[in-house]
Amino acid sequence: MHRSRLAAIGIDCPTRLADANARFWSGALRPEAPGPSAMRANDPYVTVGSVAGREVFVQGIGSDEARVHLDIETDDVDAEVARLVALGATRVEQIRTWWVMRDPSGQLFCVVRPQTADFPGDAATWP
Amino acid sequence: MHRSRLAAIGIDCPTRLADANARFWSGALRPEAPGPSAMRANDPYVTVGSVAGREVFVQGIGSDEARVHLDIETDDVDAEVARLVALGATRVEQIRTWWVMRDPSGQLFCVVRPQTADFPGDAATWP
Numbered sequence: 001m002h003r004s005r006l007a008a009i010g011i012d013c014p015t016r017l018a019d020a021n022a023r024f025w026s027g028a029l030r031p032e033a034p035g036p037s038a039m040r041a042n043d044p045y046v047t048v049g050s051v052a053g054r055e056v057f058v059q060g061i062g063s064d065e066a067r068v069h070l071d072i073e074t075d076d077v078d079a080e081v082a083r084l085v086a087l088g089a090t091r092v093e094q095i096r097t098w099w100v101m102r103d104p105s106g107q108l109f110c111v112v113r114p115q116t117a118d119f120p121g122d123a124a125t126w127p
Numbered sequence: 128m129h130r131s132r133l134a135a136i137g138i139d140c141p142t143r144l145a146d147a148n149a150r151f152w153s154g155a156l157r158p159e160a161p162g163p164s165a166m167r168a169n170d171p172y173v174t175v176g177s178v179a180g181r182e183v184f185v186q187g188i189g190s191d192e193a194r195v196h197l198d199i200e201t202d203d204v205d206a207e208v209a210r211l212v213a214l215g216a217t218r219v220e221q222i223r224t225w226w227v228m229r230d231p232s233g234q235l236f237c238v239v240r241p242q243t244a245d246f247p248g249d250a251a252t253w254p
Binding site: 005006009011013014017020021023024025027028029030032051052053054066067068069070072084087088089103104105106107122124 | 132133136138140141144147148150151152154155156157159178179180181193194195196197199211214215216230231232233234249251
């Protein structure tokens, strides 16, 4: 038995634009718990804050790509990855404690360990 | 004075993949209020359902592109578009009642009229 739910919306963009993008999305969405407003050295993530109980963050990525990706949090990453593969997802890469996957249309998403303070909260339970 | 908040997560993908993608995301996220499981004629949208009080939907688009985009709902689309332009967004196109815009990293998002049943709910109020 394991549990999972939507944890976060990640806004990936070129690193040089990450600060401006985080400021924009913080202003646009007015998060309940606003995060830091600037990137820190050696950390690609800028927290935008909590929106509807889920995290929104900007991730600076090296390339010129930009995308929005969803993170699913779970108390059993291997079991959740297997469940999502059975539903039609594909594995891309395991990075430390999380998996990068693709949905049936090829879009990237991640399966991560619990990230939200109140997990499991309204998470689904899977047999 | 107007109000706005995050309304929806839209998962855009080629139309031929939209049904499979909607089934996948419905299984992945187990929405609180699951939507229809298949596309209807002349309707590019497939409702996945409500997750954390926000809507998740799949949109079939004609091209081979795929992306996730966010929708911001508001009771004054023109005022909200102007507010977001001042924050750094750019206008792309007005479609019937909504605006397609780009964030500072060029990613598409939309400003739409109220979509959720409980709007304004926790929406922010702007002077």
